[in-house]
Amino acid sequence: MSNRNTSAAARFTRLGVGLAALAAVAAWIWAPNGTTDAPAASEDGVFSGSAAAHGTAAFGTALPGPGDIAARAATFLSLLDGEARARATYALGDEEQFNWAFTPVSRNGLPLKDMTAEQRAAAHGLLQTTLSSQGYHKANAIVELERVLGILEGRPQRRDPEDYYVTIFGDPDSGGPWAWRFEGHHLSFNFSSPSNELTVTGPAFMGANPATVPSGVKAGWRPLGREEDLARGLLFMLSPEQREMAVIAAEAPRDIITGNDREARLDSFEGIPASRLTAEQRDVLMAVIWEYVGNMEAESAHAWMARIRDEIPPGDVYFAWAGSGEPGEGHYYRVHAPQFLIEYDNTQGNANHVHSVWRDLENDFGGDALARHYEEGHEHN
Numbered sequence: 001m002s003n004r005n006t007s008a009a010a011r012f013t014r015l016g017v018g019l020a021a022l023a024a025v026a027a028w029i030w031a032p033n034g035t036t037d038a039p040a041a042s043e044d045g046v047f048s049g050s051a052a053a054h055g056t057a058a059f060g061t062a063l064p065g066p067g068d069i070a071a072r073a074a075t076f077l078s079l080l081d082g083e084a085r086a087r088a089t090y091a092l093g094d095e096e097q098f099n100w101a102f103t104p105v106s107r108n109g110l111p112l113k114d115m116t117a118e119q120r121a122a123a124h125g126l127l128q129t130t131l132s133s134q135g136y137h138k139a140n141a142i143v144e145l146e147r148v149l150g151i152l153e154g155r156p157q158r159r160d161p162e163d164y165y166v167t168i169f170g171d172p173d174s175g176g177p178w179a180w181r182f183e184g185h186h187l188s189f190n191f192s193s194p195s196n197e198l199t200v201t202g203p204a205f206m207g208a209n210p211a212t213v214p215s216g217v218k219a220g221w222r223p224l225g226r227e228e229d230l231a232r233g234l235l236f237m238l239s240p241e242q243r244e245m246a247v248i249a250a251e252a253p254r255d256i257i258t259g260n261d262r263e264a265r266l267d268s269f270e271g272i273p274a275s276r277l278t279a280e281q282r283d284v285l286m287a288v289i290w291e292y293v294g295n296m297e298a299e300s301a302h303a304w305m306a307r308i309r310d311e312i313p314p315g316d317v318y319f320a321w322a323g324s325g326e327p328g329e330g331h332y333y334r335v336h337a338p339q340f341l342i343e344y345d346n347t348q349g350n351a352n353h354v355h356s357v358w359r360d361l362e363n364d365f366g367g368d369a370l371a372r373h374y375e376e377g378h379e380h381n
Helices: 003-014 019-030 066-078 082-088 117-130 133-153 225-237 240-246 279-293 298-310 364-375
Strands: 165-170 178-184 187-195 198-208 247-249 318-323 331-336 340-346 354-360
Touching (some): 066 178, 133 178, 133 198, 198 298, 225 331, 240 247, 279 298, 279 331
Antiparallel strands (some): 331 340
């Protein structure tokens, strides 16, 4: 390993997230029934022995499902008067449903700042039910960063932690398909429900500026720190030959490559396939994936991890890195399979500004699931 790479590894260890700890974290995530045995690599899937297979995870066992989410959405709508409801609702499949963004732009929907206290509580209840505890806490942290960023910029009036919008597509009380979005600066969660038996999450964007708060009472705070640390930990676990496969460019792109496109497309699969990783390295790759999938509500998260374990061959899951391996320098990574895409970029603001996204390459915005619903003879709302 070069002096540069040795320096990066040493600095990473000083951050308190050593490679052994990363493997332990991965083992803890997938330990069934409260055990701490690390999962073994599977020949048929990326890993085996996950909590998803046993119906257990950090969520517990009595968490809400898609039907509860629809009930929460219907409750929120019932609290709105005619004008507020008109702002908050669109027909399912309206072009507005695909008009997603993660920058501070003008948005449609009903913002938190225009809601009553009761409506705002219902909106947060809906978000909390649609996400896991992990995802909800991250979302709140990103909203709080707006306040921090305003102070750091010396323009607190420019950043508004209540400038986040709820938009509902279709009728969640009908028992049929519907969708909803929670969106503002550095957050865009798009949820779709072809029926009350399934919730699809995607696109799901999270950003953080600053990625590490440099000063003040929250100095050192990193709301999306694990997304970076776990992926860099995997990079340092690679042998020189593996690293040569994984690193696809010496310089990181300026942003996530798929941007806010309606359909996420990459020309090819690049990087190192999971089939070329050791069992320990695969565990850490699974921990990276979990940082994104684990933001979803329990049923969706369990379904995704079971699918990755049992249905997606390890040769189809690629980990790619671009840019520097040094903490504090510009870097990018992605995890790409035919069914999903994770992108992470930290190059802006002197590599202290994160953009990250989860894309369901088959069912973003409801995708194939909604199409199948209509093919079975159901009508649009």
